[in-house]
Amino acid sequence: MAKLKFTIDNQTIEVEQGTTILQAARMIGGKVVPPAMCYYSKLQGSGGKCRTCLVRVAQGSSKDPRPMPKLVAACRTEVMDGMVVENLTSPDVVAARRAVVEFLLINHPLDCPVCDQAGECDLQDLSYEHGSQSARFEEEKRTYEPIDIGPLIQFHPNRCILCYRCVYAADQLTDKRVHGILYRGEKSEISTFISQSIENDFSGNLIDVCPVGALTDKTFRFKNRVWFLKPMDAHRDCPKCSGKVALWLRGEEVYRVTGRKDEYGEVEDFICNECRFEKKQASDWIIEGPRSITPKSVISQNHYRVLSKPHVINPLKDKME
């Protein structure tokens, strides 16, 4: 297959046809990667909704070098040969991203101190990188009546940013889809058709795909802060799923089990509810070792990594010698 030349923030890479801007940026890695709150590579049709990955196409392709008139969603726009994209090098993109973060936060309750997702919340990271220090929103925040969606998953509708990931996950992973979006516009809400109806064998994955604290693990609720736990790679022989998980330990105690997430917050393999909710003893698992946590994550604090000595530049060194 012919390779397409693609440039983002002055970094060039060759990719295959059908690659999206976001996927190509992820191949390069680092700061050129636009954030994504709704796109999930393993969920078909996801993306394009949150608008956090907007980028500027400064050159459409070698054949048609005109820039695209509007910012485009990196997660759903395919790369063309010779395409030149601006991410953080474009003031328009930075402004648009700030705007989207502000929009996402106006109705999001800032209850991080009591939210189980704190420390591993994509919206926290996004706000930290692109948000403002103060809010201009003075109106009353949108609130919903809490609903019980089942014994395993805690649903906080007020925290939901309507990324649709859980809807796609339920649609594509489970055999009886019982939840989706109700109503329209600002009144849209994730809900179940019948109360307490989410009980599918893979329903726990809805927790993993949720970028915020809207869907959390009921069995882990208020038990511990994630930065006090040690995530370990572990596996077991499971007849339903790959059995490859992340165990969150404190001492020898298993506090929760999740899928193994990559640096973009996406699970490598979806796991079954038996692995997630029922195997809470360390003896149930073969522990492979500690998970690699990115240094910027609060979970990495005081974990595993030895700080390397900073390199000191001494401009006078040569002269002194």
Added chain:
Amino acid sequence: MERKIILEHIDVKGIRSIEVYRSMGGYDSVAKALKSMTPDEVTEQVINSGLRGRGGAGFPTGRKWSFIDKKSNNPRYLICNADESEPGTFKDRYLMEHIPHRLIEGMISASYALGANTAYIYVRGEFKYIIGILNQSIKEAYQQGFLGKNILDSGFDLDIYVHPGAGAYICGEETALIESLEGKRGTPRLKPPFPAIKGLYDCPTVVNNVETLANIGWIVNNGAESYAQIGIGNSKGTKLISACGNINKPGVYEIEMGLPVETFIYNEKFCGGIKNGKDLKAVIPGGSSVPILPKELILKTADGKKRLLSYESLSEGGFQTGSMLGSGGFIVYNENACIVRNTYNLSRFYHHESCGQCSPCREGTSWMEAVLHRIEHGHGKQKDIDLLVEIASRIEGNTICPLGDAAAWPVAAAIRHFRHEFEFHVEHPEIVKNIRHGSLAKYAK
């Protein structure tokens, strides 16, 4: 400058029935297209006529047809977008109610040109009585052999179905309409791929507005050149304008493109002037989503030229001093109108109608409405005015579909041209708290 093409026989008694319609030359274009023209020739005629989409965007219709994926082995579809929901726009409803066969006639030739054997009329759910009219007209067309198998022995088959929507404004956006027609939530798709490549059921699809399709019969009958001679510049043909607001004669008028706005407002043939002899204050010239213009900029451009009812003239000056022809919903405000209240009303509408799929539109429309509500009810602050401008600019261009832009433009334009009114609301809360306050001119020093 009154030129009737679509509404030519609107005053003929019983024109809604196929017999009367045919006695006026109705369906002649179908015979001509199917028997003496190839599909490509029909498309060519539409391209050369210069017809542009009448739903609001003004994209050249023939070009849109030419994008259809001819290599695809999948069936092709034509969809008539009759989901007319924009405040101030009621031309399609009028057309379908009074002369429905004009639409069906156009759809047959259009389907023939596109190679579509199935066509849908997606009607706004609230138009229940129009659904009945359309179904009756389609039944008559079947009976007379203009629909069904082997139409007029040409070998061309076509079925037309009427599909009622559920009354969502967003379903007027072509991809949301397609989603709704497929039985899903009416939310816009990301483009590309465009419907001409991957539309209804992932098949090549063209979505055209009612008025656009109603022009096709005349173009086929009279030729592209005749059509292109009507109008001005790149605004060819006629346009249905639905006029409403503080005017003496609200209604739907068919005008030749290029009619001066001043003539349209004050001439007895059209709006007949402002009601009760009041002064004109502002006009929204193309449906509620286009920028409002004050009297001095709607009658003349910033360069002092006469403002005309055409795509080019109305957009002259960009959004700083111009607007858009849009869907032709012509809303007139007299000197007593409160622009802030009007903007708040429009904002309520767009907040209510946002589909909620993308963050800037979902959150931004509700935020704008809340801020406007405070200003209109005497609880606004000076900084709210600039905040509104900023929210609008942050929605515009960042959304999946144009609804975000449609919500942002009226707010930004109202503040651009009538900032003093917003400031007055902030400075005199005791006056504006009176829910019945009209124009604030009498309070101005």
